[in-house]
Amino acid sequence: MSDATGLVVAAFGRHCVVESPDGARRICHPRGKKNLPVVGDRVLWQGARHGDGEGTVEKILERRNLLYRQDEVRSKSFAANLDQVLILVAAEPTFSESLLTRALIACEAAGVQPVIALNKSDLVAPFAQAWQRLWPYRHMGGDGDGAHHYQVLPLSLTQSAEVDRKALTQLLHGKTTLVLGPSGAGKSTLVNLLVPGAEVLTGELSQALGAGRHTTTSTTLYWLDGARRSALIDSPGFQSFGLNHIAATDLARLMPDFALHLGGCRFYNCTHLHEPGCAVLARVAEGQDSQGISPWRHRIYRELFAELSAPAY
Ligand SMILES: Nc1nc2c(ncn2[C@@H]2O[C@H](COP(=O)(O)OP(=O)(O)OP(=O)(O)O)[C@@H](O)[C@H]2O)c(=O)[nH]1
Numbered sequence: 555m556s557d558a559t560g561l562v563v564a565a566f567g568r569h570c571v572v573e574s575p576d577g578a579r580r581i582c583h584p585r586g587k588k589n590l591p592v593v594g595d596r597v598l599w600q601g602a603r604h605g606d607g608e609g610t611v612e613k614i615l616e617r618r619n620l621l622y623r624q625d626e627v628r629s630k631s632f633a634a635n636l637d638q639v640l641i642l643v644a645a646e647p648t649f650s651e652s653l654l655t656r657a658l659i660a661c662e663a664a665g666v667q668p669v670i671a672l673n674k675s676d677l678v679a680p681f682a683q684a685w686q687r688l689w690p691y692r693h694m695g696g697d698g699d700g701a702h703h704y705q706v707l708p709l710s711l712t713q714s715a716e717v718d719r720k721a722l723t724q725l726l727h728g729k730t731t732l733v734l735g736p737s738g739a740g741k742s743t744l745v746n747l748l749v750p751g752a753e754v755l756t757g758e759l760s761q762a763l764g765a766g767r768h769t770t771t772s773t774t775l776y777w778l779d780g781a782r783r784s785a786l787i788d789s790p791g792f793q794s795f796g797l798n799h800i801a802a803t804d805l806a807r808l809m810p811d812f813a814l815h816l817g818g819c820r821f822y823n824c825t826h827l828h829e830p831g832c833a834v835l836a837r838v839a840e841g842q843d844s845q846g847i848s849p850w851r852h853r854i855y856r857e858l859f860a861e862l863s864a865p866a867y
Pocket residue numbers: 673674675676677709710711712713735736737738739740741742743744791
């Protein structure tokens with residue numbers, strides 16, 4: 555029997571669900587222990603000989619990109635072959651700027667475009683404050699054409715559902731988008747708004763996969779259109795976001811507000827922590843300057859630099 559192609563649309567531990575081009579789905583198991591398939595992977599698979607309807611993933615086709623985090627002890631892949639990542643935070647609970655920055659750096663390192671959404675604009679005062687905290691992200695890398703800033707989308711998923719659905723549908727059109735966000739920001743609300751019946755679908759998948767198996771975490775791909783061109787990938791929340799796969803000396807290049815000034819330091823191997831003649835340090839200041847670097851961002855950089863320079867043990 556020759557191998558067929560398919561797309562991984564769900565992953566639960568070591569098992570995954572592979573969708574064929576005709577839309578049929580089946581549970582598949584990876585061949586080896588290494589190189590587990592992740593959601594978004596294009597794979598070659600084969601049906602089992604004994605005909606229980608399940609299959610085996612024979613090969614993972616070359617990935618365009620892979621977004622993952624690398625904590626001290628383990629690596630956690632989010633998904634592969636992404637066009638963009640939607641990072642959903644909210645006015646409340648207050649989001650961690652460090653986690654946001656880490657997610658953005660991981661996106662830059664993977665070569666995937668991040669978009670930030672700030673939910674709960676109906677909570678007027680906390681929203682205004684959060685929107686202000688996001689000022690550097692809305693302007694970093696300079697203003698004007700070709701500037702490398704991040705799109706920041708205000709949302710109120712429960713109060714202006716229809717308006718938000720339109721904006722999001724446009725943003726996600728024709729793309730494969732991973733949604734990341736801390737618990738409580740409104741990720742389930744967003745998925746259910748865009749994919750009516752998502753909960754039922756996930757329930758069915760978990761049940762099919764869960765029979766006699768331990769299923770805890772899951773990542774699921776949902777199609778947003780009948781033509782199956784726009785996809786939304788939902789993955790479990792996270793409390794930490796390790797970047798141990800990134801070298802400390804690469805951090806500045808992956809932070810657009812720092813990257814803007816990299817040619818200007820006196821020393822070619824400047825760490826932008828303490829050196830005289832550092833063009834990055836010269837731009838660290840309070841206030842609204844699209845060429846500037848907020849003290850918060852520099853503090854996060856300093857922490858990350860220390861974390862990634864520490865010897866592994
Ligand atoms: N005020 C307000 N509340 C919202 C909005 N969107 C979601 N919520 C509420 O925020 C809470 C968290 O929303 P969820 O969608 O469950 O968030 P989640 O990110 O999936 O959180 P977990 O399930 O913990 O991962 C719920 O009580 C929602 O009703 C919004 O636009 N405004």
